Amino acid sequence: LAKTTQPISMDSYEGQEVNITCSHNNIATNDYITWYQQFPSQGPRFIIQGYKTKVTNEVASLFIPADRKSSTLSLPRVSLSDTAVYYCLVGEVSGNTGKLIFGQGTTLQVKP
Template sequence: LAKTTQPISMDSYEGQEVNITCSHNNIATNDYITWYQQFPSQGPRFIIQGYKTKVTNEVASLFIPADRKSSTLSLPRVSLSDTAVYYCLVGKRLNNAGNMLTFGGGTRLMVKP
């Protein structure tokens, strides 16, 4: 499984755009990049997934350069409720018993008023 490296923590203010970068130098050809969000006392929640270039949904955007050795999760105009831990994962896209998600330490985002 490709190892991921992301900042331990980040601070931001309400209304700002937040970009969290994840490094995954050993990503395999058929690996996808997936981001999860975890609020205190809750399980992780899927945010976005991509393979290359840019993916956007109602929550976030995911930017992946051509070499795919890193990715950036972009949260537009964050609010206090975006305070959470954000995990970057790299692995196969298909879900099966042998494809167990491996989480790193995540990035603790603190959004301040």
């Protein structure tokens, strides 16, 4: 399973776009890139998942360059409620063998 590297913490202000980049140099062909969000006293919550290029949903966008050695989670116009820890995970998350290895995550602090 590929190891990921992401910033320990980031600060932002309400209304700004936040981009969190994750490095995964040893990503394998069958690996997907998944981002989870965790609020205090809650379990992690799935945000977005992708394999290549760009994926967008109602919450975020995920940009993956052609070499797939990194990815960027983009949160448009953050609010105070987006203050959380964001985890980047890489792995073959197919049903039988799905295994998530969490790193330390990026603590995002959104300020008013």
